[in-house]
Amino acid sequence: MRIISSKSELNGTVRMPGSKSHTIRAVALASLAQGSSTIHKPLVSLDTLSAVNSYRMLGADIDISDSAQWLVKGFSASPSVPDNVIDVGNSGTSLRMAVGTAGLLDKGYAVFTGDEQIRRRPSGPLLASINELGGFARSTRENDLPPFIVAGRLKGGKTQIKATSSQYFSALLVNCPFGDGQTKIEVLLLNEKPYVEMTLSWLDRVGLRYENHNFERFIIPGSQKINGFDVVIPADFSSATFFLCAAALAGRDVRIEGLDMNDTQGDKAVVDYLRAMGAKIDITDEAIIVSADKLVGVELDLNATPDALPAMAVVACCAQGKTKLYNVAQARIKETDRLAVMAKELSKLGAEIKELPDGLEISQSELKGGRVDGNDDHRVVMALALAGLVSDEPVIIEGAESAAVTFPNFVELMNKLGADIHTEQ
Numbered sequence: 001m002r003i004i005s006s007k008s009e010l011n012g013t014v015r016m017p018g019s020k021s022h023t024i025r026a027v028a029l030a031s032l033a034q035g036s037s038t039i040h041k042p043l044v045s046l047d048t049l050s051a052v053n054s055y056r057m058l059g060a061d062i063d064i065s066d067s068a069q070w071l072v073k074g075f076s077a078s079p080s081v082p083d084n085v086i087d088v089g090n091s092g093t094s095l096r097m098a099v100g101t102a103g104l105l106d107k108g109y110a111v112f113t114g115d116e117q118i119r120r121r122p123s124g125p126l127l128a129s130i131n132e133l134g135g136f137a138r139s140t141r142e143n144d145l146p147p148f149i150v151a152g153r154l155k156g157g158k159t160q161i162k163a164t165s166s167q168y169f170s171a172l173l174v175n176c177p178f179g180d181g182q183t184k185i186e187v188l189l190l191n192e193k194p195y196v197e198m199t200l201s202w203l204d205r206v207g208l209r210y211e212n213h214n215f216e217r218f219i220i221p222g223s224q225k226i227n228g229f230d231v232v233i234p235a236d237f238s239s240a241t242f243f244l245c246a247a248a249l250a251g252r253d254v255r256i257e258g259l260d261m262n263d264t265q266g267d268k269a270v271v272d273y274l275r276a277m278g279a280k281i282d283i284t285d286e287a288i289i290v291s292a293d294k295l296v297g298v299e300l301d302l303n304a305t306p307d308a309l310p311a312m313a314v315v316a317c318c319a320q321g322k323t324k325l326y327n328v329a330q331a332r333i334k335e336t337d338r339l340a341v342m343a344k345e346l347s348k349l350g351a352e353i354k355e356l357p358d359g360l361e362i363s364q365s366e367l368k369g370g371r372v373d374g375n376d377d378h379r380v381v382m383a384l385a386l387a388g389l390v391s392d393e394p395v396i397i398e399g400a401e402s403a404a405v406t407f408p409n410f411v412e413l414m415n416k417l418g419a420d421i422h423t424e425q
Helices: 020-032 046-057 092-102 124-132 166-178 193-206 237-250 266-277 306-317 329-333 338-348 378-388 400-405 410-416
Strands: 002-006 010-015 036-040 061-063 069-073 110-113 136-139 148-151 157-163 183-190 211-213 217-220 230-232 251-257 280-283 287-291 299-301 322-326 352-356 359-363 370-373 395-398 420-424
Touching (some): 002 378, 002 400, 010 237, 020 069, 020 166, 020 193, 046 061, 046 400, 092 110, 092 124, 092 148, 124 136, 166 193, 237 287, 237 306, 266 306, 306 329, 306 359, 306 378, 329 338, 338 370, 338 378, 378 400, 378 420, 410 420
Parallel strands (some): 010 251, 157 183, 299 322, 370 395
Antiparallel strands (some): 002 395, 183 217, 211 217, 280 287, 352 359
16 A cells, blocks of 8 residues: 655644553553553554553453443453464564563463564563563574563562663563562663653552662562553654644644643654744644744754654755754664665655764755655654655655554544545555
């Protein structure tokens, strides 16, 4: 399937879907709880359904028949041995969270795999910490890449971690409280800090105890228990990034509803990025209102917001002068090497773009349109669709089906704003 995106002016109102990151954390912790939980307004997407499948196979009873609220009966931190291999599809967050939970098994093994992209994404630091803390975690190919074989049991102790991906550390924070003894974690490197802050906010919400020493050292008591909970999932700033950026490129009073600037999601920083570049943005209690204006190049440290890189790269093409997106080398270990891919695909459209070791340098460019490859990466696909809104000729993006990983109704909501975007087989 492909997306065809053409020059457009956007106007109107859209409401953002629920947060993928919050939904997956809610599924994990509800599964680890004793008793029942209700997750209101979850994101229903391929990634979150991968989390549901993973935790069902580990013993949780999860009813998703009502898409507006999911009902979870937890296994009280005592997962079951799966009947089959757990396939997480394309969901790195689901993989890392569930691998950590499999470290709580009392007997037996869990085997994890995923699609071709997942099998290229490393998790070595997480595997090493599980082994140091008493569990068992191995890559079947002995290269830190899935498939993984995981067993328990986490007993506590000391570990060091380089969180080149915040997901490694978040998986430990979610699961170590249920291990047998106290865990001490020394954090040698922490990328994407806001995602860890989100995880800590969930620990606070459900009553899990920990000591945070300036994000450099954590002490987590073991043998903790939590009860089921009710939670409403906030709207997703990572998904909203594409609408914020689209409006900054081609918008006239675009209203984006459902977002909470007080939420822990790191991608809310995209509002500040776009303001720094000159976009007109007003924030009210009901909506974020964005209009296009003359954009100027800036230098942006994207370490905390790697998922924003593809969309911001497109915005940079329309900003006067040069824009530098830097300190985001971890973008190379996402669904694709997003630095290399965005440089390659935007160049096809006429962008003047230079790949850096840790980012991109982009000069104002007249995008001419053409055919590009989404590289089976949902955020790359959606970012390239934004390029079509400001290109001389349509942009045709192959691999459009991957947008369903996080944002199944992306095209529908863009159309609601007047975007000339459609899909075809």
